[in-house]
Amino acid sequence: LGTQRVNAEGHLEIGGCDAIDLVKEFGTPLYVMDEETIRENCRNYKAVFEARYPKNDISFASKAFLNMAICKVVEQEGLSLDVASAGELYTAIRAGFPLDRVLLHGNNKSLFELEMAMDFGVGCIVVDNLLELRQLKTLAEKKGKTQKILLRVTPGIDPHTHRRISTGQEDTKFGLSVANGDALEAITEALEFAPHLKITGIHCHIGSQLLDAHTHEQAIDIMVGFMRTIADATGWMPEDLDIGGGLGIRYTEDQHPPSYEEFGDTLIGALRAALEKYDVPEPRLLQEPGRALVGETGTTLYTVGVIKRVNIPQDPGTRTYVTIDGGMSDNPRPQLYDAVYEVLVANRMGEAKDQEVRIAGKHCETDILIQSTKIGHIETGDILAVQSTGAYNYVMASNYNRFTKPACVFVKDGEADLVSRRETLDDVVRLDIIPERLA
Numbered sequence: 001l002g003t004q005r006v007n008a009e010g011h012l013e014i015g016g017c018d019a020i021d022l023v024k025e026f027g028t029p030l031y032v033m034d035e036e037t038i039r040e041n042c043r044n045y046k047a048v049f050e051a052r053y054p055k056n057d058i059s060f061a062s063k064a065f066l067n068m069a070i071c072k073v074v075e076q077e078g079l080s081l082d083v084a085s086a087g088e089l090y091t092a093i094r095a096g097f098p099l100d101r102v103l104l105h106g107n108n109k110s111l112f113e114l115e116m117a118m119d120f121g122v123g124c125i126v127v128d129n130l131l132e133l134r135q136l137k138t139l140a141e142k143k144g145k146t147q148k149i150l151l152r153v154t155p156g157i158d159p160h161t162h163r164r165i166s167t168g169q170e171d172t173k174f175g176l177s178v179a180n181g182d183a184l185e186a187i188t189e190a191l192e193f194a195p196h197l198k199i200t201g202i203h204c205h206i207g208s209q210l211l212d213a214h215t216h217e218q219a220i221d222i223m224v225g226f227m228r229t230i231a232d233a234t235g236w237m238p239e240d241l242d243i244g245g246g247l248g249i250r251y252t253e254d255q256h257p258p259s260y261e262e263f264g265d266t267l268i269g270a271l272r273a274a275l276e277k278y279d280v281p282e283p284r285l286l287q288e289p290g291r292a293l294v295g296e297t298g299t300t301l302y303t304v305g306v307i308k309r310v311n312i313p314q315d316p317g318t319r320t321y322v323t324i325d326g327g328m329s330d331n332p333r334p335q336l337y338d339a340v341y342e343v344l345v346a347n348r349m350g351e352a353k354d355q356e357v358r359i360a361g362k363h364c365e366t367d368i369l370i371q372s373t374k375i376g377h378i379e380t381g382d383i384l385a386v387q388s389t390g391a392y393n394y395v396m397a398s399n400y401n402r403f404t405k406p407a408c409v410f411v412k413d414g415e416a417d418l419v420s421r422r423e424t425l426d427d428v429v430r431l432d433i434i435p436e437r438l439a
C-alpha cells in the first residue's frame with residue numbers, strides 16, 4: 001500500500017522509514033501516516049475530476065483525519081476543507097488554513113459555532129435545518145455580513161452500507177427532505193433572506209465506505225432533478241451541487257472499491273446525463289471525500305504482548321489470541337461497525353502465513369481488533385502493523401480505561417515527524433478536579 005515496502009532486514013518500511021525504528025523512537029501504539037501517498041491521493045482525485053469536469057472543487061472531509069499538520073498538506077495540495085464542529089474549525093484556524101476555503105457542516109450547530117464561523121470568515125456554511133437557517137440570517141444581519149450557504153437535503157436513498165454510516169435515506173436526522181417539499185420550502189425562505197444569506201446551491205451526503213458508485217449515480221439524478229424543480233418554482237437555479245463524500249477503500253483483499261478514475265467516469269457520466277435530462281446548466285460540482293484520501297495511507301503499529309491458546313467447542317478445537325498494547329480506544333471501528341482489517345508482522349515480513357489467530361486489544365472487555373486472520377510465526381515483542389487505519393481511527397480515539405492516546409507521525413522520504421504527541425499520564429488527569437468537600 002502506498003510507499004510500503006519490505007527492506008533488506010525483512011522489516012516493513014513506510015515512507016522510507018523502517019517500522020521497527022519508528023517503534024524504537026516513538027513507541028507503540030503508533031499511528032503512521034504516509035504523507036507522500038496522502039499528497040498523491042489529493043492530487044490524483046483532483047486530477048481525475050479536473051479532466052472530466054473542470055467546474056469542480058474538492059474538499060477534504062477532515063472528520064476522517066484531522067490535526068494541524070494535515071491542514072498544511074491539504075492546503076498545499078490545493079484542496080478545500082470540510083469541518084463539522086467548533087473543534088475541527090478551530091484546528092483549521094490554528095493551522096492557518098485559508099478560511100474562505102472551509103465549509104462548515106453539522107446537523108445541530110450551536111450559536112457559538114455559527115458565530116465563530118461567521119467571525120472567522122468561513123467560506124460556506126452547509127445549513128441543515130430551518131432553525132439554523134433563521135439563526136444564521138439573524139446573525140448575518142446583526143453583523144452586517146453576507147454569509148454564503150448551501151442547503152443540505154435528503155435525496156431519500158439507501159446506500160446499503162453499515163446502518164451507522166448511512167445518511168441519505170428518508171428516515172434520517174440530516175438535512176431536509178426533497179420528497180416531501182421541506183427542502184424546497186427552506187430554499188424559498190433562504191432566497192428571501194438575501195442579502196444576509198447567499199444560498200449558492202444544494203448538498204447531500206448519502207453514506208460512507210460505499211464500494212460502488214450506484215448510490216451516487218441515483219443521488220445525482222435526484223439532485224439535478226431537484227435543481228430543475230427549484231428553478232421552476234423559484235426562478236433561481238442553484239450554482240453549486242455538493243454530493244458529499246462516501247467513496248470506500250480496500251480494507252481487505254475481497255473488497256473492490258472503484259478506482260478514482262472509475263468513480264469519476266460514473267459520477268460525471270451520471271451528472272452529464274442528468275443535466276441533459278432535466279435541462280439544467282452545468283453547476284460547480286463539489287465533493288467531500290474523507291476516507292478515500294487518507295484511509296489506506298495510515299498504519300497502526302502495536303507491540304504484541306500475551307499470546308494465549310484457548311480451547312473452543314468448534315473446529316479446530318483451539319484458538320490463538322494475540323494481544324496488542326492498544327485496542328478499542330485507538331480503533332473503535334471493529335466494535336462499532338464490525339469493521340475488518342488486515343495485519344502484517346512488521347519485524348518479520350514475507351513469512352508464510354500458516355496460522356490463524358485472533359487479534360485482541362487490552363481493554364477490560366472483549367475488544368477484538370481482528371476476529372480471524374492468517375499470520376506467520378508470532379511471539380511476544382513482535383510488532384504488528386494494522387493496515388488502512390488512516391481514516392476514522394486517530395480521530396475516533398478515546399481514553400477508555402484511561403489509556404493515553406497514541407502518538408501520530410508523518411513519514412516521508414525516510415524522515416518521520418511527530419505531528420501529534422503521545423498523551424502522558426498527566427494528560428489523563430489534567431481535567432480532573434477534586435472538590436473541596438472531598439479533599
Ligand code: LLP
Nearest residue numbers: 061205208209244245246288289290291392
Ligand atoms: N461529507 C459529509 C457531510 C459527511 O458526513 C461525511 C462523513 C463525509 C463528507 C466524508 O465521508 P467519507 O468520504 O469519509 O466516506 N466514523 C465512520 C464514518 C462516518 C462518516 C461520517 N460522515 C467510520 O469509521 O466508518
